[in-house]
Amino acid sequence: MHIVAVLALDQVIPFDLATPLEVFGRVRLADGSTPYEVRVCAVGDTVEAGAFTLRARYGLDTLLAADTIILPGCADAAMVVPEKVLDHLRKAAAGGARVASICAGAFILAATGLLDGLRATTHWLAAPDLAARHPQIEVDPGVLYVDNGQFLTSAGAAAGLDLCLHLIRRDHGSAVAADAARLSVMPLEREGGQAQFIVPEQPPTPRGSVLEPLLSWMQENTDADVTLGDLAARGGMSIRTLNRRFREQTGTTPLQWLLRARIRRAQHLLEATDQPVEQIAGQVGFGSPTAFRDRFKLIVGTSPQSYRVAFRKS
Incomplete structure (x- = not known):
């Protein structure tokens, strides 16, 4: 079973959080089996998410057991990420985990140093700030997502759906991804100017x-x-x-x-x-x-x- 850990920090953007839960959670293979187990993890027991408070079932150690880690954005992109969070992310990556960010989640991933020397994206409004804070990263605000292999980043809102579908396609091929896209009422992947692996609609x-x-x-x-x-x-x-x-x-x-x-x-x-x-x-x-x-x-x-x-x- 492929474990997808979704990290929920305080001020998490609900749309970014819900996207991987829904997309990965609905995937079915040809035999009807579920290839992904999705876990929401957090630093403490509860997470403030603006309009509501959520209780996470898993702690940070789930990151170390994950095959894929998704980093949703937070309302305050400039927030200081707890060092223990960054440490767990670095250890998970060193162990081979795939790490992907949605929208302003790129700031969390950037804070680990794992994006240094790589191309990345985020919401176009936040791109100048990401570039200024992390000059070692080549920030491209004009694409839906960037796939660097182990580390991936996506732009805001619906681009997170594109990224999740892209990951499913990488894991299980176009037929499974197409089924997931239909459940999300999305094209398999939108044309978006990405330099690697654009899948034409x-x-x-x-x-x-x-x-x-x-x-x-x-x-x-x-x-x-x-x-x-x-x-x-x-x-x-x-x-x-x-x-x-x-x-x-x-x-x-x-x-x-x-x-x-x-x-x-x-x-x-x-x-x-x-x-x-x-x-x-x-x-x-x-x-x-x-x-x-x-x-x-x-x-x-x-x-x-x-x-x-x-x-x-x-």
């Missing part, structure tokens, strides 16, 4: 629209060599009308929609098969492996091979 298919048959065909035929004229003809409309309706109903162009569908299909093949990258490139409609690698890197933020190493399940 599933191209939308507006139900009941005149585009639905065409979009379904495109989704099922990502390997097809088609032009804009071919798509317009298949949809029974002019190129101008096709472009206009795509903009209205999907927010993008037909070819961009198709490219994202192809990359999404490629991600599945990289995770689920041993097929060479060159073979996958052809299967998802790219004329050359080089063109595939370039487009994959542009959308996902890493190479197909690196993606496979990170997300392939044995």
Whole structure:
């Protein structure tokens, strides 16, 4: 059982605290089993959380038994973190625990020194303060989350959901993460400009629209060599009308929609098969492996091979 310890300090932000409890707590594997045990731990028996007071079931020693530690933000980002908390976090990390922060929780993680020399993010309003307090950290306020392997940080509010889904995907693959996303009424992972492991959002298919048959065909035929004229003809409309309706109903162009569908299909093949990258490139409609690698890197933020190493399940 993978233990997820969520640290609740005084002034913890309730949304940040609840996010990992709900997301990890609802995960189910194909056989119906629960892969995560979520534990809320604190320094003392009770924690002040603004509108309410909570009683934590576990103490700080839970951090040392955890496989993953989540650090929710606190209302006062400048608060002094108790040294015993920092000491437990450092020991847990030294023992191999994965540590992730949500929103202003980055300040807690930064105080341990574990982010020194790494890239990190936090809520964009707090980013200048984090950078000023911890100049050893490369603070990027323009992304949803940053994955450094063992240490991860996310921006505010809903970005915490993105981070938790990303961790589930790392642990159990896209199918399990997709189920967790649906329970949270979230896309699997939003496009957010992250430099490592962006997972492009599933191209939308507006139900009941005149585009639905065409979009379904495109989704099922990502390997097809088609032009804009071919798509317009298949949809029974002019190129101008096709472009206009795509903009209205999907927010993008037909070819961009198709490219994202192809990359999404490629991600599945990289995770689920041993097929060479060159073979996958052809299967998802790219004329050359080089063109595939370039487009994959542009959308996902890493190479197909690196993606496979990170997300392939044995």
